[in-house]
Amino acid sequence: MTTRVVILVSSPRTAPGLLTRDAWLAVGAADAVWGVVDEPQAQALLEAGVVVEPRDRTDAAALARDLVSAAGSGEVVWVGSSDGDPGLSDAIAVEVTRLPEPPEVELLVGSFDVPGSRLLDVVAVMDRLRSPGGCPWDAEQTAQSLVPYLLEETHEAIEAIESGNPDHVREELGDLLLQVAFQSRVAQEHESAPFGIDEVAGGLVEKLVRRHPHVFADVEAADSAAVERNWDSIKAHEKSHRTHPLDGVPPSLPSLARAQKVVGRLEKAGRADLVDAEIEQHGLGAELLQLVRRGRSQGIDAEGALRAVLRRLEDAAGLRT
Secondary structure, three states: OEEEEEEEEEEOOOOOOOOOOOHHHHHHOOEEEEOOOHHHHHHHHHHOOOOOOOOOOHHHHHHHHHHHHHHHOOOEEEEEEOOOOOOHHHHHHHHHHHHOOEEEEEEEEOOOOOOHHHHHHHHHOOOHEEEOOOOHHHHHHOOOOOOEEEEEEHHHHHHHHHHHOOOHHEEEEEHHHHHHHHHHHHHOOOOOOOOOHHHHHHHHHHHHHHHHHHHHHOOOOOOHHHHHHHHHHHHHHHOOOOOOOOOOOOOOOHHHHHHHHHHHHHHHOOOOOHHHHHHHHOOOOHHHHHHHHHHOOOOOOOHHHHHHHHHHHHOOOOOOO
8 A cells, every 4th residue: 555645736826726647646546635725726626526625734743743644544645835835844754754664755746837927926926015014115106106216227227238247137127027017006006097917918919919910920021121111010000190200209218319219200201301401400419410310320229329338438437347
């Protein structure tokens, strides 16, 4: 007779009940299945017709003794809780070392995280911080009050990317992601037009699919230039409500980046003459505009080029270490 304690662990980020074949076989073959019945995985097993005996896990040592004792007459499966049941594995190890003929102990992984699953943790943590009993500061924030942080984190992410330090990039992208999650969580509480992170992500997916018909449909695009032409055509159709080529250019953009955007929009709209007229004027502003246009024709981001020069200058002056 097999005497065994099986600890069934599963990812709390995967839907309950989506278990591996080995996990379902172990549950079906067990003489007893124990768990905390209000846990999602235990609930899923109950709904599937599995008898899950309720047990209290408050005292890990007592639960370990009961599991090891029950395994003396067969096979018992413990349905792991979403927090991993802290201390239970160690307590079971202590119990089996006391026995001359201990039961087998198996840690069976029933489900795994899928790529992107940690984003669910971001949503859960943000919800906890924003909800009653969470963080008072987070609860007081509004979409408007968070704007300076969004702007600051965007610039810090750009700086990290241009630094080439992967650890710095990962950290700053996380801070930028926080701003997206925070704004989305605040938006859930909007009185007349609430939306959440799912609507944000859903809109993004729809836009990406719509703007990549060469990937998701039957449109041909032989090279990146064709992709860009398709993109511009689709985007123009989507933004057909705009009555002016400069609609939607954010006024908060840094001046060089904004100039590059304005020049590009006017040239695509067939109004390069307006740019020409400004460049023909005298003064520093006209000279800068001419440099922006020259950079754009060469595929150079004027704002990024200036940042690179400033970084080199700061390095030379010993500002950076």
